[in-house]
Amino acid sequence: MIAAAAPRRAAALTVALLLTAIMRSLLLPIGELAAAVGFVIALAGLLVVERRMDSVLSRHPHPTLPTRGREIGQQRSETPFWLGAAAGVGVGLVLLLPVMGAAASGRPLSGFWGWGAAIVVIATLEEVVLRGRLQPAWTAEAGPVAGLVLSAAVFALIHLPRYGLGAMPLDFAVGLALGGLRAVTGRVAPCAIAHVIADWGAWFWL
Template identity: 50%
Template sequence: MIQVRLAAPRRAVRVTGLILAAALLRALLLPLGDALSTIVFGGCLLAISWFEREPSTGEPRWGRGRSLIAGSMVGAILLAPVVTGPLSARGLGAFWSWAAIAAVIASLEETSIRGVLYRRWAGEAGTVAAILAGAAVFALIHLPRYGLAALPLDAAVGLALGGLRALTGRVFPCAIAHTLADWGAWFWA
């Protein structure tokens, strides 16, 4: 059920600020190296997800099988804008280590955004606010890496992942879709 509430979402705003601060720290550390900035960003997201976690709310959830299928289908749809372009010159050799890191970071992003942030916003302001806040944060954390030109696409991806979270009641399919989209972008971006 989609709900909208008008109360001041103080805890939700705090979690939003923490995630955006982690992304800002990543951007500030980028000149020191991609590996360092990625490790610090991942560590921040892990800490946010750990310290801000809450017990399960008992919301209706899809099973693992349906969630895996839904995440895979959304991941394939998210790839649609890039698969029409030419293949990148990147080879498979470097893909595997990058793919492992991308899967971890995508999963941490989803755990913090579609997990903690979504629950906070949904609980304090409703599902629509949770989806919109998650999409905005998702787009903003990718801004330093992909620039303003990618902002609308990142916001749309954030909306799709938020909708998937609302539909399935789980973070797992969002992490699958995000990871598959990142992996596909390796070959087409």
């Protein structure tokens, strides 16, 4: 039973992630903030379920399937943390380039901290699930290119309800870049750093 279920883990996680996005869009009429809270709860719930799966699979190992992201070949060669973090900062700044030319939003710095902290949490959770779980799962099952492309596609799809079809190419490209960063550094933290910096820029320029 475990052996039959394990190869479908990436697909199941993909479906679960898409369902969280649908749930978020259904919550939007209540309010964007309430929808964001629901999204955070759903992502955290996914992590809990994934951990349970880890412990089940570690008791019943499948011969061809790594049970955790860290055991997949690409993650064995992690770059040093500081180097990865610097790469994350660099990627985040590059992603901000298109908006840096816009006029400053004028939002006061005093209001930034609570919003900025919440962004850290949401972006990090998203990266942990997408780049820390989904990408390695697809990489293990279908290869690194499939891992990159599918996790970027899911990244774009979960933003569809909030930003519409027009934003899909940009979100897919950003997903590809963050997936690439994950594969190159072997770490999730640089992706989270880049994601957070790109999000923070919206406060100052949009």
